[in-house]
Amino acid sequence: SGGVRNVFGRAEQLSASVAYGDQSGKTFSVNLTKPRLNGTKNKLNIGVFRQQHNLSMFSSYAEASRGLNVTISDQHDRHTFGVQEAWRDVVPQARIIKTKVDGKEIEKTVPPSAR
DSSP states (O other): OEEEESSSSSSOEEEEEEEEOSSSEEEEEEEEEESSSTTSSOEEEEEEEEEEEEOTTTSSEEEEEEEEEEEEEOTTSSSEEEEEEEEEEEEEOSEEEEEEETTEEEEEEEOGGGO
16 A cells, blocks of 8 residues: 655645455555645545455355545544445355255355366
8 A cells, every 4th residue: 555645736635555365355446535626625635446355254255345535624523424325246255056855956065166
């Protein structure tokens, strides 16, 4: 992670963060903070993110989400109003095998590690 202060010459801060886990997941985010919104003492924060989590150790799914958030807060962060828009995908990781036994259909889940 890292950041740059005074990006546009008015004390703005641009920060980025990347995290990568071998089995657990990946996270990426970029945030821009403007400490004085239109001459007021209110602070504006705009961010975009993407997260991927592999949950196959506990379930048969992986989750991916991406989105954007916007928050406005007062000078001391006592009051904050924010909106977050996110798109979330849940992807099955296991393979489902269907068989018939005595005329009844049976579903069997094979985890990714057993393929």
